[in-house]
Amino acid sequence: MSFPIELRPLVMALAGVRVIELAGLAPAPFCGMILADFGAKVIRVDRTKTPASLDTLARGKQSVAINLKTPEGISLLKNLCVQSDVVLEPYRKGVMEKLGLGPLELLKQNPRLIYARLTGYGQNGCFASAAGHDINYVAMSGLLSRLGRSGEKPYAPLNLLADFAGGGLTCALGIVLALFERTKSGKGQIIDASMVEGAAYTGSFVWKSHSIGLWERDRGQNMLDSGAPFYDTYRTLDGKYIAVGALEPQFYQQLLKGLELEDEELPPQMSVSDWPELRRIFTERFASKTQAEWSRIFDKIDACTTPVLSFDEVSSHPHNQERGSFMKDSEGAECPRPAPVLSRTPAKPSYTSNPSVGEHTVEVLEEYNFTSAEINKLLAAGVIECNATKAKL
Numbered sequence: 144m145s146f147p148i149e150l151r152p153l154v155m156a157l158a159g160v161r162v163i164e165l166a167g168l169a170p171a172p173f174c175g176m177i178l179a180d181f182g183a184k185v186i187r188v189d190r191t192k193t194p195a196s197l198d199t200l201a202r203g204k205q206s207v208a209i210n211l212k213t214p215e216g217i218s219l220l221k222n223l224c225v226q227s228d229v230v231l232e233p234y235r236k237g238v239m240e241k242l243g244l245g246p247l248e249l250l251k252q253n254p255r256l257i258y259a260r261l262t263g264y265g266q267n268g269c270f271a272s273a274a275g276h277d278i279n280y281v282a283m284s285g286l287l288s289r290l291g292r293s294g295e296k297p298y299a300p301l302n303l304l305a306d307f308a309g310g311g312l313t314c315a316l317g318i319v320l321a322l323f324e325r326t327k328s329g330k331g332q333i334i335d336a337s338m339v340e341g342a343a344y345t346g347s348f349v350w351k352s353h354s355i356g357l358w359e360r361d362r363g364q365n366m367l368d369s370g371a372p373f374y375d376t377y378r379t380l381d382g383k384y385i386a387v388g389a390l391e392p393q394f395y396q397q398l399l400k401g402l403e404l405e406d407e408e409l410p411p412q413m414s415v416s417d418w419p420e421l422r423r424i425f426t427e428r429f430a431s432k433t434q435a436e437w438s439r440i441f442d443k444i445d446a447c448t449t450p451v452l453s454f455d456e457v458s459s460h461p462h463n464q465e466r467g468s469f470m471k472d473s474e475g476a477e478c479p480r481p482a483p484v485l486s487r488t489p490a491k492p493s494y495t496s497n498p499s500v501g502e503h504t505v506e507v508l509e510e511y512n513f514t515s516a517e518i519n520k521l522l523a524a525g526v527i528e529c530n531a532t533k534a535k536l
């Protein structure tokens with residue numbers, strides 16, 4: 144049967160892809176959530192005897208609880224992995240090999256398998272086995288040295304750069320690239336996703352734009368790192384903030400227009416030695432009106448000047464509202480909708496609540512062709528846990 148284009152049933156971009164995600168802290172759960180949002184079947188492997196999962200990025204995933212400190216648990220996980228398309232593991236280097244679940248072993252059994260290893264430091268190098276968190280990885284990437292205000296110590300921008308941009312998102316890109324390549328070669332591969340390298344790669348512009356003089360001065364004294372008064376935030380009369388990104392002369396002129404300042408009476412925009420004075424003038428001017436008053440002025444002109452919205456305000460801003468950029472999750476809490484938007488096969492995030500630990504153990508094992516007798520034996524031996532009933536109460 145053929146449908147007119149707009150009525151054709153939508154198939155999500157990653158429909159049919161099976162992912163085994165070993166439960167981790169933040170980067171791997173984000174990677175798994177992206178894959179699930181775009182249609183993959185993502186099965187999170189949790190520990191047994193865990194009261195609750197800390198995974199807040201679990202929408203659309205299923206949970207199986209397996210005790211990997213038992214030979215049966217290891218063999219069960221191996222079985223799930225080799226029948227899947229992707230394994231996503233977030234452990235310290237060597238943990239999977241110790242379990243006999245390293246990539247060489249699994250790829251031998253399933254040469255189409257894509258084995259993604261999401262770590263801080265990668266699979267080799269003298270830090271490969273060291274523990275760490277986002278701030279350490281951003282520090283090791285070189286980027287942290289560039290982040291922060293003049294005269295202040297380096298400042299990590301939440302745990303966004305390594306855990307999420309350089310970690311979960313970059314790893315998801317690696318997985319999608321490997322899936323795409325597999326359509327041609329029929330072969331899987333190993334992805335060594337280091338958050339240090341992912342963060343550094345995200346920051347390529349900072350390296351490459353040295354040559355155009357963007358980062359000649361110390362931290363916090365350059366055009367894009369809060370050094371320039373026309374690329375900064377300003378406090379308004381009501382204690383809120385405005386973000387100014389008026390770099391190019393034409394937008395800078397519009398900024399001055401909005402602020403009712405005369406260019407001739409000010410130091411030149413690009414006179415670095417005058418930036419403190421220019422900042423003083425802008426600071427004083429922005430402090431004279433509320434954020435809403437400034438927004439009414441700047442919404443109408445091309446000055447690259449916008450309100451700094453709080454989480455409570457973003458979804459009701461008319462622009463975000465028109466695009467539906469934010470959605471409500473299963474608990475009614477606001478969160479960003481998946482990005483980017485694909486015209487024919489957009490993401491469809493799940494609106495069901497996050498899975499509880501072991502909620503889908505039996506369901507998943509049945510799907511992977513385990514018999515009821517095998518499942519009951521594993522349950523009785525404490526190798527797996529099933530909390531499906533608890534989850535429904």
Ligand SMILES: CCCCCCCCCCCC[C@H](C)C(=O)SCCNC(=O)CCNC(=O)[C@H](O)C(C)(C)COP(=O)(O)OP(=O)(O)OC[C@H]1O[C@@H](n2cnc3c(N)ncnc32)[C@H](O)[C@@H]1OP(=O)(O)O
Pocket residue numbers: 167168169170188189190191197209210211212233234235236238241242261262263264273274275276277278302306
């Ligand atoms: C009061 C407590 C505060 C806790 C805060 C909680 C709030 C969380 C908020 C999110 C914070 C996010 C922060 C900022 C981050 O940066 S997260 C990124 C962390 N880094 C990484 O993910 C890089 C790669 N991973 C690692 O380097 C390490 O896993 C780690 C994060 C340093 C943790 O190290 P460690 O706890 O020693 O674990 P690993 O060496 O990886 O070994 C894991 C052990 O667990 C075992 N395991 C796994 N699954 C199962 C299972 N189902 N059943 C039984 N056992 C299981 C593995 O076999 C392994 O055991 P063993 O080899 O140690 O014996």
